[in-house]
Amino acid sequence: MIEAEWWEYDSVEEMADAVAGDVGFIIESAIDARDASLLALPGGNTPGPIFKKLAAQKLAWKKVTIVPTDERLVEVSDERSNARLLAQSFMRAGARVIPIGGENADVAAAGNIADARLQDLPWPPDLVWLGMGADGHTASIFPGADMQNALDAPKARRAVGVTPDPMPADMPVPRVTLTRASLLSARTLIITITGADKRALLEQAIADGQSSKLPIGRVLAEAEQPIDIHWAP
Numbered sequence: 001m002i003e004a005e006w007w008e009y010d011s012v013e014e015m016a017d018a019v020a021g022d023v024g025f026i027i028e029s030a031i032d033a034r035d036a037s038l039l040a041l042p043g044g045n046t047p048g049p050i051f052k053k054l055a056a057q058k059l060a061w062k063k064v065t066i067v068p069t070d071e072r073l074v075e076v077s078d079e080r081s082n083a084r085l086l087a088q089s090f091m092r093a094g095a096r097v098i099p100i101g102g103e104n105a106d107v108a109a110a111g112n113i114a115d116a117r118l119q120d121l122p123w124p125p126d127l128v129w130l131g132m133g134a135d136g137h138t139a140s141i142f143p144g145a146d147m148q149n150a151l152d153a154p155k156a157r158r159a160v161g162v163t164p165d166p167m168p169a170d171m172p173v174p175r176v177t178l179t180r181a182s183l184l185s186a187r188t189l190i191i192t193i194t195g196a197d198k199r200a201l202l203e204q205a206i207a208d209g210q211s212s213k214l215p216i217g218r219v220l221a222e223a224e225q226p227i228d229i230h231w232a233p
């Protein structure tokens with residue numbers, strides 16, 4: 001049974017203030033407890049304003065390591081790269097950003113490389129922060145043939161390669177993604193979404209649980225930790 005708490009805001013700005021505050025607290029607590037903090041953060045458009053407010057906080061950023069929850073198989077310098085957004089947002093503050101993608105024609109090999117890079121990090125992440133696309137994908141777990149690979153990967157596996165099917169029209173590139181098991185290994189799990197349509201979709205996916213056809217529903221159905229869902233119109 002998913003234990004989800006919804007946090008509703010009047011505006012994206014208000015959501016950004018609240019989520020940046022929460023994530024800042026998670027980072028500080030992790031550094032107090034373990035002298036380091038590991039975060040897995042999403043790409044897309046929703047987190048941008050939150051990243052700005054978070055990066056402006058005075059934290060021991062040199063002790064913070066950030067990985068993307070997922071990545072497109074493009075160079076890190078490409079504007080479609082999630083690692084690029086993370087680097088632009090947090091490297092000036094002093095955080096270490098570890099890319100998990102890069103241009104690679106072989107999707108399975110790219111998944112192995114991403115997995116190996118994540119295996120080198122002290123696991124689990126203090127935070128996995130998820131977004132959700134309008135089609136119900138989360139991280140880069142998309143509806144389609146590869147969905148089950150990302151959902152069923154063994155616990156020890158941290159990332160896999162995926163070819164979304166159908167490819168999203170705006171960015172038709174293969175990807176790598178953290179597996180369901182690695183996403184759900186997080187000490188804390190949050191979701192940020194905007195808009196009435198995504199809210200209705202997520203509510204339905206949660207209600208459907210294991211029988212959901214949407215990746216977000218299938219991922220959350222196995223979460224053992226409580227999930228904070230932040231929503232703004």
Ligand SMILES: O=C1O[C@H](COP(=O)(O)O)[C@@H](O)[C@H](O)[C@H]1O
Binds near residue numbers: 138
């Ligand atoms: O493709 C992606 O999209 C999702 C959702 O992005 P949003 O712009 O609709 O918030 C994102 O969470 C994921 O990391 C990204 O690669």
